[in-house]
Amino acid sequence: MxxxxxxxxxxxxxxxxxxxxxxxxxxxxxxxxxxxxxxxxxxxxxxxxxxxxxxxxxxxxxxxxxxxxxxxxxxxxxxxxxxxxxxxxxxxxxxxxxxxxxxxxxxxxxxxxxxxxxxxxxxxxxxxxxxxxxxxxxxxxxxxQQSPSTAKTDPTVSTQIRGFIGIVQVKSFVTPQITRRAVEQAKAQLSQTKAILIDLRGNGGGVQSAISYLIEDIIGPDKVIATERTRNGIAMKQPYIFRGYFDDSVKNIGLAEMKLSQQKKYIQYRTRFEANKDPRPYFVLVDNQCGSACEVFAAAAQEHRAAKILGVRTSGSVLGGGVFKLRWPGFVILAPIAQTISPNGNTIEGKGIEPDIEISECKNSGEQCFEKAVEIVVANEYNPKSNFSEVEFFKGTWECSIQSSPNNKFRWSLTQGLNNAWLVGFVQVGNNKVSNDFWRLVQGRIERFAFTGDGTFVSVTSNGWESQRLKFAGSANQKTGEFQVRQTITTKGNREFRALWERLGNERKWSPFSDERCIKLN
Incomplete structure (x- = not known):
């Protein structure tokens, strides 16, 4: 070699x-x-x-x-x-x-x-x-080795602007080559752009903290990034929750994370409570050289439905490694000592992350890969009036049934409407439309309004996806008065979800009033 x-x-x-x-x-x-x-x-x-x-x-x-x-x-x-x-x-x-x-x-x-x-x-x-x-x-x-303080090197984090698109290239998540300060500077430089493309081509990974610097803007507060378990953590039932990151003041972030892994053995990494989700549409460009922490980043963005992944399947190499002495002096073995799984509990090792939109040119990491990605953002994905990436899952026609009465079925359809500024839906029983609902995204939150034939008005909001769940809370107004409601939507694959509606009673206890199961028709 x-x-x-x-x-x-x-x-x-x-x-x-x-x-x-x-x-x-x-x-x-x-x-x-x-x-x-x-x-x-x-x-x-x-x-x-x-x-x-x-x-x-x-x-x-x-x-x-x-x-x-x-x-x-x-x-x-x-x-x-x-x-x-x-x-x-x-x-x-x-x-x-x-x-x-x-x-x-x-x-x-x-x-x-x-x-x-x-x-x-x-x-x-x-x-x-x-x-x-x-x-x-x-x-x-x-x-x-110490990172050079005066030598001129290509920056790990760099930005450029193409029209309304802000582009962030992150070559590595290794510290101190990447710092939180550099990420914050990049975000400030792109604050006036309308959409963000994160270029992770060739990014072989790095540390968890460096992921958190950027991913929290995409998926929002208190969201699962990944879960890591070592050999000594196999028998543990509950993970230790670590929110946020080690910032630039920590001299050796890699060592700090190593000690954390050794001490806790089974860790769930989450974003900070105080994180602010950026409402702009996000896209992440990956290639077959995206590995380890790069794949963790892509998986979190994809599974929280917070960004579209562009490119080709990633490398599928996310096991954390440790180096150990062998019997011959000077010889060592690099061995996988920790397994990392995605927010939805999926194994990335050996499988990689499949893109939402494949760009075959990205297999060779050429400039055509990047240009194709920019074209996709401009031509197919971005519309300043209709960034519905968070709720793209629901668009289409669904056949739904009430769990307590499986034969009582209805159809629910959701499409873009009102000058592409809203998603507009309606519920149909037989040939009769019995309700209308309207969805929109406002500063990272999902707002929904529904009107039913009996005069009920429902207004609920959500902070976005958490793994495979979407939780809404708000109020319902009927002729008899107003009361608080909440809804938990749990997806099962790409074509099925369950929606549980609950209301807050006089004794301040939540009780279910509708448990729906929906299967996508088209």
Whole structure:
């Protein structure tokens, strides 16, 4: 592998593992290690790589090679985020590797390391790799180097304006290359634009805090960004809730997040209570190089129905990695120690994020990809009078039934109307229209008004989606008076939802009065 290619690999790995390079310091000791001085033995430092006398050209016997192979797989078994994750495949993979080693009586360390990494790649698990002392030293120095204060480098966060579109390019979510201050400056520069396109092409990931700097503007306050669970958090029933982010005053944000992960083991990351949702339409451009934290960002924006994802499927590599010593001095293994899932509980690892609108040109990350994305925002998606991305799900015709009376069915249709400034709906029973309703978005909130044939007027609002739920609250006016109502809409896939209506009674208790199930017809 050439130095240039190796450097690219290392940079990508630094992006992916974030602050977890030294996470081995707090890990459970491996059975292969001596019980004495376990912490010192586990700690990965620069000296571990630089003091090694081993070379890639060293020749070893097949027996020594097999001992090292078993050490690699035993360490992976001990450190992986879930012992059962691809366990059978890992066992088969090891047997095949041992059989391959047996075909030669001797191996060079370099050839064996290459063979092991080729075999590990067949597991299709992100962040699994063996590093020799030279590669390990490069990884360590890249991770621990100070960010340049005076050198001129391409900014991680940059902006441009195309007509009414504000464009933010975020090359990485690694700190301190990205800072909250830089994100705030970018937002200020685009404050007068009418729509925002976030360009994440080539973004390999970074830390959770850097995601939060920007995602809270898109999905709003107290919304789930992602959930992370380590091996020691498997048995935990409830996650620790972490709202917000570590800001620029924290010297090493990656280390702070690493300590948080070690201490809490099962964490749900959410946006701040005081976050302000931007009412402008958002679009996120991704490619197949978008990985790790980049994918977490895209998943949160998509599943909260707060932005449209443009481009091609992302890489599907979101497992958090940790680096651990192996039996050969200077050699380490990068192992996946934490699993991250999306707000709706979906697994991203190995699957990636599918775009809402595919742009085939983005497979090569060329300029045509970017230009196509801008065209989509201009021609197909943006209308200053009708940003209905939050409620796009409901447009169409639905057949609904009351749960207490399944045979009592009605149809509900919702389309754009009133000069494209509102979504207009009506309920039809048989050939008769029995109610009308009107939807609009105002400063990030969804407003709904409904008028029924018996003279009832309903006014409710919502702060937007939370995972697969949309909660409305407001009032209803009838001839007998006014009372408070609330509605909880829960989606099931892309073509079904349940709507539970409740009213507040005289005893200040909520009681259901209509439980509806709707299936989309077109």
């Amino acid at each position: 050439s130095f240039a290619v190796m450097t690219t690999v290392l940079l990508n790995l630094v992006v992916c593992i974030g602050g977890k390079l030294t996470s081995s310091q707090a890990s459970t000791p491996s059975s292969l290690q001596s019980p004495t001085s376990q912490k010192a033995e586990q700690e990965v430092s620069l000296a571990w790589f630089t003091s090694s006398k081993l070379r890639g050209t060293d020749i070893i016997s097949s027996e020594s090679a097999k001992l090292f192979v078993n050490n690699v797989y035993q360490t992976l078994d001990d450190k992986i985020f879930a012992p059962t994750f691809k366990k059978e495949l890992r066992e088969q993979n090891l047997k095949a590797l041992i059989a391959e080693v047996d075909t030669n009586s001797s191996w060079s360390r370099a050839k064996l390391t290459q063979l092991i990494n080729n075999q590990l790649s067949k597991l299709s698990i992100s962040h699994v790799r063996v590093f020799d002392p030279v590669e390990g030293e490069q990884l360590f120095r890249l991770f621990t």
